[in-house]
Amino acid sequence: MVEMWNIAIQTHADEEAEVCAVPQFKINTEEKWGIGWKYSLKCLNCGYISPVVKLYREITTGKRGRKAAAVNINLQAGLLDMPLGNSRTRLLLADLDITPPAESGMSKLSSYVSSKTTDLNNESMRTKVEEVKNVNRRRGASNPNVINVALDGRYNCLTIGHSKKPGQGASQSIGIAWVLIKFATTDGDSTSATGIEEAMRTLHPMWKVERLADPAHLSASQFRQCFKAYFSDGMFRGKTKVEKTNQKKTLSQDIKSRYSGPKVIQYLAARLCGDYSSIHSCLREINLRDEDFQPHSMLDFGSGLGTSVWASTKLWKRITEFYCVDYSSDMNTVARLLLQDGKEDGYMKVPVVFRNKLPADYKFDLVISTYTLMEIKSEQERAKLIESLWNRTENYLVIVEKGSYSGFALIHETRQHLLKLSKQSKKGHIFSPCPHHEPCPKLKEKNSPCFFEARYTDLDQMEPEGLETEYFSYIIFRVGPKPNTESFPRIVDEPFKMKSCTHCHLCCSNGKLHHAVISSQEHEKDLYRCSRILLWGDMLPVRDKQLSDNNDVISEKDDMLPVRGKQISDNNDVISEKDDMLPEKSNCGQ
Ligand SMILES: C[S@@+](CC[C@H](N)C(=O)[O-])C[C@H]1O[C@@H](n2cnc3c(N)ncnc32)[C@H](O)[C@@H]1O
Ligand SMILES: [Zn+2]
Ligand SMILES: [Zn+2]
Known part of the structure; x- marks a missing residue:
């Protein structure tokens, strides 16, 4: 509009300055082009007529004839995202006292815009599918064309509240879109997962849908399992059977609520900063010593609140795929919200996938598990877990535990197990902290744990003087044979x-x-x-x-x-929980 006046005044001055000093304009011609307009002006004093000026931007569509106006295309593109058709849009414009464009013109333009949008979507879908396939290839998947689709089949209605039935199966609303769904989170009692599986079988006769448990049913089943489990006689101190049963019930309740609801928030407050500082200092060791290492993918087992995701994005900018595994869905929810600025419909800062189980046979550049081994019951199960994490490791495997006797015992056990594994089919070596593959001399010579410290400021204490200390033990294994060069010694106290x-x-x-x-x-x-x-x-x-x-x-x-820490006497070569006297932060989930 301003441009139109400037052009009119300028051209009038160029051509009529001598006869007409002060122009007085009125509209000479006006022509509509959709919701765009073009005008020419006429000077009432001297009769001068300005050139025609278009009050819209033109777009070249490659079609013959008059060029399209950007406003009209934008209007159609906007309408594609809205439950509003051309006729109602015309009514709306008329109500606003804006002359509506002709219905036929609008409908011609809307079919043009929607066909272009379809092309763009197809193109972007093609590149996305290629990206996912590349990720699959990088992870070493046997068939990169298989894309695992996950679906949340719960119908979480906010207005119909029922304490016993927080979710209702929503499988009835799932149409078959020629996509095979691999994982489905559903209400445990409903038959949604089986329903989805049946639907999928019309596409693929052998298809199996894996059900991911929702928090309400998962914790109920944890309660049942604990309550049914057999414990030795000395476990509960009650005198009568009723007393013992009550104590067992309390324990089961405790286990049930471990990683659900308010406990997650407690954990957040108690552990987040300390965990972050120790994980960050372990990962920084890789970052400082291996400058060429640029991970694209990371797997975190027992991911909790996603602390490792935060620590690794601080150090590496090119991780395009995070796979977080935690069987506590509440942990996963809070971890996701933390990445979305606390907003349920927020945008996730980094691309993280949250799951309850390890992925099938994918590989990741960086595999990490922090403060989780201590929650795995038996040595056998831990060994199995370590082996499956090692099999999924493309470059580095990082394990962090508490800097305590029991924490170090877990790290030492892992170290021995990985040393054994890395002599077999897949070669590997200790990257950090030990500069050797010999038995740990701290344990052997002094019977004391090998651990380190990280300093940090707590969330509620922003004063730099108030530094807290986190003690941790860790081990980093790297894929590939041990280099021949001698490693520098490490300062272990x-x-x-x-x-x-x-x-x-x-x-x-x-x-x-x-x-x-x-x-x-x-x-x-x-x-x-x-x-x-x-x-x-x-x-x-x-x-x-x-x-x-x-x-x-x-x-x-x-x-x-x-020497830091308590010495264990020479004849006591077992590291037991009782000797765990080193400074520790609160136990997670307790
Ligand atoms: C102590 S937290 C550590 C969280 C996080 N890695 C950190 O360092 O802050 C252990 C986490 O492991 C999860 N976890 C324990 N056993 C698991 C299992 N078998 N499968 C999946 N997650 C498990 C728990 O739900 C919990 O969130
Ligand atoms: Zn004039
Ligand atoms: Zn050592």
Whole structure:
């Protein structure tokens, strides 16, 4: 509009300035083009007629004849997303005192716009399917053309409340769209999953739909299983049978509510920051030492609130696929909401898939499981889990547990198991923390756990002085044979910084502990400087040989430094829960 006035005034001034100083315009011609208009103006004083100016942007459609106006195309594109047809749109425009375009023109344009939109959708669907197939190929799927579709079949009506029946099967609303559905979350009592399976079988005679349990039914079944389970006599302290049964009931209730409802929020508050700091420092170890590693996919087993997703996106920008497995659907819900700014219909910041079980046979660049092994009951089950995680690992497998006796026992067990596995078909080696494959010298020589610390600020305490400490044990295995080069020793306790020397407890590539005293007089300046700034858990950039040549190794027996953690007496080589005296944060879910 402003442009039209500028053109009229400018051309009038160019051509009529001498005869007419101050123009007075009125509309000369007006012509409608859909809901767009074009005008020419006439000066009442001198009769000057301006060029015709279009008040709309034109679009080249490749068709012959008059060019289409962008507003008309935009109107049709907008209407595609609305339950409003052309006739009602014309009424609406008339009500607003906007002259409606001709019905025939609108309908011609709407078929043009919808056919173009269909083409665009088909094209984008094709590229999406190709992307998914590429992901399948990267994960090593045997048939990349199979795309697992998941469906939530619960009808969660907000207005019809019933405490006993929070969800109702919605399978009746599922049409068959020539897509095979692999996973369905349904109400446990309903026959939805079987219904979906039957429907799918009309497309594929052998199809099986896997049912994912919804939180209400999953926790009820956890209660039943615990209540039915057989416990040894000493487990419950009640005198009478009734007392014992009541105690068993309390335990079952507790297990039922472990990872559902309010417990999830408790867990969030108690563990999130500490977990994040330890996971981040383990992943940073990979990030710092292997600059070429750019993971595209990550699998997190026992993902909880998705802490690993947050930590890894901080370090790597190209992860396009996160697969989080947690059998607590409530955990998954809160984890998803955290990624959606707390909004149920929000946009997920990173592409995460939440599942209750491990995926079939896919592989991931990075596989991680943190603070979850302790929840797996038996050594056999843990070994089976570790093996299946290792089989799904393309590059790195990261396991983190608490920095306690029991946490380290789990890491040590995993280490032994993975060392055994990596001698078999799939080669692998310890990337971190041990610079060797020998038995852990901290355990062997000192009978103490090997663990590290991460410092962090708690959520409710934003003061930098108030740093909290998280102790953790971890192991990172990398796929591929062990490199021939000697690894640098790792600092396995708080370095003790004196006035002119640093005492470092080192775990060396020969599988032995060294207590090195690095001083400004006897060592290279760079090494000394390093020793002043490096922290517990870092690698000291020095070769074993340099250390012993300099004769700066004090035998561990003369060790005068305070050693963290409680020592276990020589004859007690079993790491038991009772000795778990190291500083710990609250137990998750307790
Ligand atoms: C202690 S939390 C750790 C959460 C998260 N990895 C972190 O570090 O913050 C353990 C999680 O593992 C899940 N979990 C335990 N056993 C599982 C299993 N067998 N399958 C799937 N998830 C499991 C629990 O539901 C829980 O969310
Ligand atoms: Zn004039
Ligand atoms: Zn060690």
